Amino acid sequence: ATLWRGVIREYADRLPTLAGAPVITLQEGGTPLIPAEHLSSLTGANVLVKYEGLNPTGSFKDRGMTAAISVAARNGAKAVICASTGNTSASAAAYATKAGMACAVLVPDGKIAMGKLSQAIAHGATLLQVAGNFDDCLTLARKLAEAYPVELVNSVNPARIEGQKTASFEVVDALGDAPEIHCLPVGNAGNITAYWKGYREYHRDSEQPGPATRLPQMWGFQAAGAAPIVLGHPVDEPDTVATAIRIGNPASWKQAEAARDESGGRIESVTDEQILHAHRVLSSREGIFVEPGSAASVAGLLQAAEAGHVPAGATIVCTVTGHGLKDPQWALRNADGSDVTPTRVPVDAFTAAQALGLDG
Ligand code: F0G
Structure with missing residues (x-):
């Protein structure tokens, strides 16, 4: 078997600006694209989750x-x-x-x-x-x-964007085509810029022999307390539980708007409550543990579905950007905000069975 060699070696032919550089790699990339049955049933679409928390340091x-x-x-x-x-x-x-x-x-x-x-x-x-x-x-x-x-x-x-565009290549390589919609959290807006670049490059090259791919709509989601692109002006004191995307003046603002407009997509905001709900849906219904900022993509998809913006049966990829173990405290809170307190038992099978509800 050939082992995954990291994104630079896997996509060397598509990374001309990296030519001649020594390859410093921890074998990143090659992350799973996981079919999400529960999200699919909630939205009426074919939803897959690109689980970027499985990179070597736990994020994209x-x-x-x-x-x-x-x-x-x-x-x-x-x-x-x-x-x-x-x-x-x-x-x-x-x-x-x-x-x-x-x-x-x-x-x-x-x-x-x-x-x-x-x-x-x-x-x-x-x-x-x-x-x-x-x-x-x-x-x-x-x-x-x-x-x-x-x-x-x-x-x-610019090298950062080059590396990050490989996530789009992986999605297309896995699906055989681009999805119809791609959902992402947006903070400093580098990642939505990179994905759009990747999709456009695969699309452009499909004129020649090789993979023929469509262009997805890019759907980006900011936290409501840190939503400068949605508001149309910088936010001086950004605030959200999703600290990863607590950004008031994104460096790639213009590029994010271009990705939205060129793809016919959208950039919207989701509240902290929606983010934490999506975080819980991912962990408790899909088996995927993410940090809150990552859940903005799924929160946004659920919001769009409720508003009737999700086409039935569309193939939709949601990138979840970082691992849940980065910021695990949110899992230890109940939906009502109270703390989760584990049940304590003595070393006794009968008591443990009762506590587990195994007694019939
Ligand atoms: N999700 C996570 C988990 C992040 O850490 C970030 C950005 C984003 C989404 C947003 O991506 O900035 O490309 O729009 N984190 C940066 C950081 C700002 O410093 O780690 P973006």
């Missing part, structure tokens, strides 16, 4: 980071820097370690999930908690990368 960022760090290595970089709501920092720290580079990360003070913070620290990054939000962190990171010998690995780095 690894696709972009293998590319960004490989290009940084080609440039002779000794150090990289990023701003992050958590996942980018975890990924940058891991890939920088693999490349033997130093890594500095700027995160919003107190607003990143424990799993992500511990990853960055475990991989030896130098971490600064900035007294500001993600947008402030990105401004600071850009300034530092201009003035000092550190390479910026946020999604404003």
